[in-house]
Amino acid sequence: MSSESRLYTFSQETKDHLRKFRLGTSRARDPQAVIYLIDKHTKEIRQDEEATVYQSLDELAEDLPDHSPRFVLLSYPLTLPSGRLSVPYVMLYYLPTTCNAEMRMLYASAKELMRNTSEVTRIIDLESAEELEEIPEKLGQAV
DSSP: OOHHHHHSBOOHHHHHHHHHHHHHTTTOSSOEEEEEEEOTTTOBEEEOTTOOOBSOHHHHHHHSOSSSOEEEEEEOOEEOTTSOEEOOEEEEEEOOTTSOHHHHHHHHHHHHHHHHHHTOSEEEEESSGGGGGGHHHHHHHHO
16 A cells, blocks of 8 residues: 555545546536645545536636645546547646645645546646646647
């Protein structure tokens, strides 16, 4: 068992939500995103209090904190040049340059555990909410 899985925890409810979100968004026609955070005291990785499913990158950008990291799971439908629909499922690792070193370390050490538990195919690092505008291009290049 890795040290990350002993340090950080997921409630069964969170694990169930991760699975349901992954399976439920695989055929989505609109972008869907959820924000996850790490409780600094209990080291539990859980969905943000509001449990909002975002369907717009603009709405998501508004709710990302300016000085605290977050994990964002994103399912983003794209139409490929062949006309086929692709729905990449990725994790956005939001790490603003203004967050403190303690929070940086907390999230950096949980990054791979979150990736494996959520079963995303790719991680995209972001330093600001404005970078969300580049997501369609970044995903299009990966396909």
